[in-house]
Amino acid sequence: MKKTADFLRRVCAPGKYFNAKTVAAAGFILALAISRFALLDNYLQLLLMLIGINVILTLSLNLINGYMGEFSVGHAGFMAAGAYVSSLLTVKTFALYSPLWAFPCAVLAGGVVAGFIGLVVAVPSFKTRGDYLAIVTLAFSMIVKSVIENIDSVGGPRGFLGMDKLTTLPWVFFWTVVTIWIIRNFIYSRFGRGILAVREDEIAADLSGVSTRNVKMLAFVVSSFFAGIAGGLYAHLIQYISPGTFDIIKSTEMLVMVYLGGVGSIAGSILGASAYTVLLEALRPLGIWRMAVMPLLLVLLMIFRPRGIMGLREARWLVPSSERDAGVSK
């Protein structure tokens, strides 16, 4: 008994076998196996994929609201951009000839367009110090919604369909790992310390040589890029998107996941997105009342754990090894 416990402890000790790389590799193989041999039924696979997409969205928003301390409320707009751009590409451009690389390229293109739009939103928002971002992003998501509603070639308010179900579990897993890796890299870098400094004290950051405007714009572009990626994956999973899919409720959902899991934490984002997605499904029997349970949970959370479950703390295995003793959070 003691031997087994010792063995388990040794294997599970962070850094030895249980590290980010092995978890990612094992997870990917598992995801491949599940989708290839249908180890789980379609509903559970769908749920896992939704979790992955929500993890990407939560991390994307956490970069701005948690790590940088600004407040974006319109991330659904970037998700919409990614969803529509990638869907248009797969339906209209790759319709006849659709090679294997077409889907990842379409998703990537959706992310790039969302990132570019993020830059356009960031320029006026970060021109001066202060809380303009919330207002600008709110307005932005409304603009995106009405623009799409008025473009007839993408279905207008009726929505857009015709996408094949190209999003599979391995793809979702792949993009989730890429998101976690890149956002982690960003945080534990020159620019990551820049946005953390901005969160802590923007004037002091400026006067410590951090070019606050540039670093904020960079973070915002990275964040909107990943929201766009999530949009592309979502569109090819549900196979139907409409302006209503990406309304303020969607943005609010993202906020709930960020603040549930914990601001300024990758582990928290994974936890928050998973818990929220699973809970929402588990509460399905409650019908419309489940929409009352989540806000209630959030209120309780804000009272007892205002920074979320993992607020400002990080799981050790997600921290780069060189940063484990020095890092931004312990």
Place this chain on the structure above:
Amino acid sequence: MTGPEMNKFYNDGAGTAALELKDVTQHFGGLRALCGVNFSIAPGELAGIIGPNGAGKTTVFNLITGVYKPSRGKILFNGGDITGKRSSVITSIGIARTFQNIRLFKELSVLDNVRAAHYARMKVNPLEALFHAGRHRAEEKRVTGQSRELLERFGLGGSAGEYSKNLPYGLQRRLEILRAAATGPSLILLDEPAAGMHPGEVEELMSFILRLKKELSLTVLLIEHQMRLVMGMCTHIVVLDFGMVIADGAPEQVRSNPGVMEAYMGRAK
């Protein structure tokens, strides 16, 4: 006062000043905070700005570091015009500062406070940072090493991994000064470094500042209310009152200046 510093001070006009304010004026709406302020600091000096509350001392710092843009006048740093430049740019060309009420990055570790100050001097582009590739690793190693060394050298090595908000007050003050020093400045501005300290702590802080100044060959300009610190350390004192320079010179000159006596004590009957 030591010999060479004395000479520098009296050689005013020979060579470029480290910092020079020319006719600097600042209005906040109808309020005139500074009015035609002129003074210059020679390289290597330890200068002090004193004056009653509301005299405009912190405004001078805010103008030098680009927090405000002056309504009129010019600010020269090593001969170059820095008037109206952005704060981060001014910091990156060599002026660092601390604040009257400590402004640390509270939720970051002591080490990260210092590492964040290396931002402007790190040669890592966004793509290298996002993929942890290229120069990222080497630069991280260099910055971490240099930051640890700086903390080690000035007595904060043991607290490197702690949240800066958990440090005792005196150490927070020091960390803020070290964070400023980590930006690689040639001129450092200290806004009331000894505020809220008892005499023993002030003594320690004085030797800390002197050591930092000597080892990093800095020019120091500080604002202070504790006369003992100012008179004991500074080789050059500028006195402000109601936004105007009323005295500028060596401590003994300033002390016997009737205008200064009047500003501090009131007019003699």
